[in-house]
Amino acid sequence: MNSIRSWMTETVVTIDEEASVGQAAQLMKAGQVGAIIVVRNDKVVGIFTERDLLALIVAEHRHAIDGKVKDAITSRITSVPPDAGASSVYDLMRKNNIHYLAVVEHEMLKGMIAMKDLFDFRERALEGEIYDLKKQMRETEELVSASGDERVKILMSANEKLKTLSLKDELTGLYNYRYFKSRLDEEMDRARRHRQDLSLIFCDIDHFKQCNDIHGHQHGDMILKIMAAILGEGSSAMGVIAQLRKSDVVARYGGEEFVILLPQTRKCDALIVAERIRNAVENHPFPGRETQPSGRITISVGVAALFEDAPNAEELIRAADRAMYAAKTSGRNKVCLCEPVAAAASLQPRS
Known part of the structure; x- marks a missing residue:
């Protein structure tokens, strides 16, 4: 699934609902944005857009600029999770004439998606x-x-x-999500029967949307192809894990996300593989890397293991994804092991 995570804006402007419309307008002007997220006690309660501001101006509400921003929001908040499909979100926004949506996960703000995105x-x-x-x-x-x-x-x-x-994924030549999921189910059954180790690595390219915004989606596709070559199963000289066994699976999970399934592999050994991948990506001379915040193309990586972190396939994916988010929220360009859900829930949203 091509999720909105690949298209949303992660860095958003927020304002408290008790602030004035004038303050909201100043924030929008300073940030050169068409919408800002309205919050109450750090919880999303609405979106104040340029349309809301224009409506006040057209109606000639002279004192509206001093009014509270919560009273100027024309509609209540509609939010979507970061894993929502881009196509379904597009249809939702078009059907309801929505220009902006908050992206929220576990009640935490992750970003904002605009119709133009x-x-x-x-x-x-x-x-x-x-x-x-x-x-x-x-x-x-x-x-x-x-x-x-x-x-x-x-x-x-x-x-x-x-x-x-x-x-296979048509763009990168790696295995696609459908094949990965079928192999995950097979290896899960085998691991349960024989009580064997099974680990999963979840990779996400850092600031990929910014790369697309600056250089265009064709450049973004090229980055994905190079990333696939780095992860490649021995078919490329750049493949850093060319020694993978036939039972191991490297796949494009969706968007800028990749997964590596490692049967009969302990979590500590999967961590070594993950760190080798992260290091190879960080040091690769990607074209256009100088425009990235760190001057490099990097990835955030999560590692999880069956039994230790999850009892089944779906939970294993979530555990590895959660670990990847931990890497994102703690600075990016790093590898994190899965932590208990309670600890992960305390992480702050990405900036």
Whole structure:
């Protein structure tokens, strides 16, 4: 799933609900933003947008500038989790004429998503659909015009392509989420039967949205391809984990997220692999890296283990994802082991 995490703005401006509209307007001007998050005791209660401000100006509410911002919000807050699908969020915002949504997880503010952020996503999705449709039409024309033997060859070739597409991510060439999930279930069953170790590494590229905003999505795609080459299973000279066994799985989880499934691997050994990956990414000469906050392309990495951190597949993914968030919130460009849920819940939102 292509989640809004890849498209949302993580650094947002907030204001207390008791502040004045004038203060809100000054914050929007200073931050050059079209909306700010309104909070009460650090909890999100609404979004004050440029449309709210314009409505007050048009209505000629002379004293509104001194009024409280909570009274100027035209609608109550609607929020979505960071793992929500970009397509479904786009449809929600379009249907309800919403320009901004708060991104909230476990009652903590993670960022904000704007309709304009999703325009690029929708445009690329439509371009992909049109490309696929044209490709299908060309292949159909070739099949209809081919002779008997040629038709058989075309069908066999198409069948092989379908098999590959069902397993691999088209952009990066790594295994896709569907294949990763099926292998995770298989390895989970095997680990339970034989009481074997099973570890999961969850990687997320730091400040990836900023990279897209500055250089464009084509550049972002190139970064993803290079990242896949670094993680590659021995097919590339850059592969830092070329010694992976056949049972190990490297996959693109979605967006700028990657996962590495390590059967029969202890958590401490998975930590060593994760740190080697983090170091390789940090030191790789990615194009455009100088525009990143640290001057480098980096990743935040989480590590979790079956039995120790989670009893099943879904919980193992959540545990590794939670550890990755811990790496994000504690400074990025680091590896974190999974901690108990109570400890993770105390982490502050990403900035």
